[in-house]
Amino acid sequence: MTAAVLSGIERRFGEGPPALDGVDLEVVPGEVHALLGENGAGKTTLMRILAGLDRPDAGSVAVAGEEITTFTPRALREHGVAMVQQHFTLVPTLTAGENLALARPEGALRPSARQVQRRVEELVERFRLPVRPDVPVAELSVGEQQRLEILRALDADARLLILDEPTAVLVDDEADALLDVCRGLAADDRAVVIITHRLREVFAGADRVTVLRRGAVVCAGEPVADHDRASLANLMVGANATNGTARPARHVEGSRLRVEGAALRRLRPLDLQVGAGEVLGIAGVDGNGQAELEELLAGVTAPDRGTVTVDGVPVPVGAPRERIARHIAYVPSDRYRYALAGPLSLADNLELGRGPSRRPTRARRWELAQPVLAEWDVRGAGPELAAGRLSGGNAQKLVLARELAGTPKLVVAAHPTRGLDPEAARMVTRRILDAAAGGAAVVWFGAELDELFDIADRLVVLAGGHAAGPFEPPYDRAAIGIAMAGGGGS
């Protein structure tokens, strides 16, 4: 008897390579199954399909021997599948018990506070997952909220429990406790799938491991005991010819950007120095401190402590026009949220953060924007078009046209090629490297190691808020893979 069998699952979003390309997976009751992979490997997409949150383009899913035809969360829940997503889905103003009652009502009336509290206490007792029953969820710790999510799934008698990056929000002790819980559930003959990119958890808690890379299975449910850290890290990041040696060395001078002991939220105190003309790559899986470092470098948020300076002067915080006047270019990871005002015209978007307080006439502004758009190859559009209508590649070119104007001293480029077609990605890459050649210190946040190997003079890996490295060419793929998966040793 199997808990779930997925075979030949395919899923594609828009253009570009498929998110899942013929994936097979088998989960049996009584095991903790680790699903391992880098960002964008397809782990979450696969599990969302199993939880009924998404549907496959091709392939079949069977749960407890029954073929699934209706892909809705409710249908899969009835088959005993429950997924705890990375972002919790609890109502923060309700107590634990009320959240449970909301998910699985008993009768038409709102239950009394005593009833719901008893319900929580019974579950807490039965599964040994401590959660305070009488305070609003917003006041619970993150660990408690997660346990409540799990309780809610078990309350619906889930036989197959999926946890998406469950330890991303937990400290180590809590993570260990959670893995114990998973082991306990498996001993109760349930199946648990843990989506993760951390090797530590695979070895601490899982029986078998499946590794996905770019939407394909590269290791199918092999016993964890047959592997060691290096072999799994290799499977995860892949072995490839590129190691950064093919690229000519750049001329690097001094240290333009200095980050000294800067810390913010989950980012632990960090020291970095990037010289003029140097490209520093920041590797790692999202949610390990990249967003925090990006905010620090771009002056969006002040560091909790430490300093960030460019040419010896602190990066201005919360003063975008000053940042721009100081030639700090910022290409944010979410360009539609932080870089472009969708309803405004391309010309207006080019003007953001620069330009005089008295603006020229609209006709003149369009005239001024025209050559810029042409030079940066923003296609299919005049300056009057709303920026929200641009394709991803053209939108990114528009951002670069604005940010890289003049001679930037620091370029903060977060996932600048994400979601772009190869041609646009090449141009974006070339323009950013041109800025480096022009004397800018470039910090490039990337998800794909191959890309980073091609462009970076040095690489720093962020994992759990800690920086590993810098690594230098020729890059040691295995060592970087291990660093990304939460460090070597222990």
Next chain:
Amino acid sequence: MAVTDREAGVRGPDRLVGRLLGGRDGRSRAARVAVPVLAVLGALVVGGVLMALEGVAPLSAYGEVVSGVLGRTRGLADTAVVATPLILLALGITVAYRARVFTIGAEGQYVTGALAGTALATVGPLSGLPGPLLVIVALLAAVLAGAALAALTGWLQDRFGASVVITSLLLNYVAAAALAWAVRVGIRDPGSFTPQSRAVGAAGLPTLPGTGLHLGFLFALIAVPVLAVVLRRTRFGLRVEVLGANPDVLAVNEARPAAVRLAVLIVAGSLAGFAGFVEVAGVTDRLTPAFATGYGFTAIIVALLGRLRPLGVLVAALLLAGLSVGFDEAERAFIIPSSTVGVIQALIVVFFVAGEALSRRKGR
């Protein structure tokens, strides 16, 4: 990143304003003008049916409305006088709503401006100033008072996260209470039996020669192009648009959203306060408990009907003012209550909002 403050907005006006501002949406200019025109016509038709149900012949009633505006010597002047505060108030609302700062405090700011200007012009050390100077000082006081009340709502949101929608609405009641107190106690005319302030006298606005219009209408007319230029040709105007489009983009690339929101509120409050004292100095001559007649709320309709564009505001204000003057006249001639105009206004809003939604859907 923790710079988002979209949550502070409300969904309803948000969507309508989104539709109004989404300029190049593939709809022709004709379609964009057609919706408000059809909304007005539809409201008149339905209003006519309602009148017929009441036993009034709608066509002759409407005829009376039209002749009330066009058929009298003072009809057009009355319309312009009624339109004056509406224009000034709606221009302020236009700036705020373009930035998606959904203040509904224009009424309170209008009253507060009137109060401050009147107080300064009728009591206290400055009331003895010569006429023109007194007008200027009193208008300045009105502007500052309106701006201060609006700034308070911005500060409350910035400091405590209190929604501008709620605080601005509630402050209207505070302003109404302040007006009630002032005309009975604070700045009451001691020589008068009924509660009211002294007449502003020397601070009154002169009449434009040969028109029967007070100077305030000229101010309102001038404010229209001035505001259009501010919105289109200044950095502040760009920031207003960006704040409305995406506060995160504003924060990362241009300016602090809280600062721009505050500036927007101050502009709206200044115009409202200005309108308040213009109304006193040009029309009522003194403050009475009945001074607040809801112009601040009607102005929201004016701003939306005018598609949040200064020129549109001018047209919409004249239209609604004409309706109001016409129905007042028709009330005198017929037995229709002048409150019918409120029904018509409400119907215009309903048809306009529905028409906007429908024309978008078809446009796709």
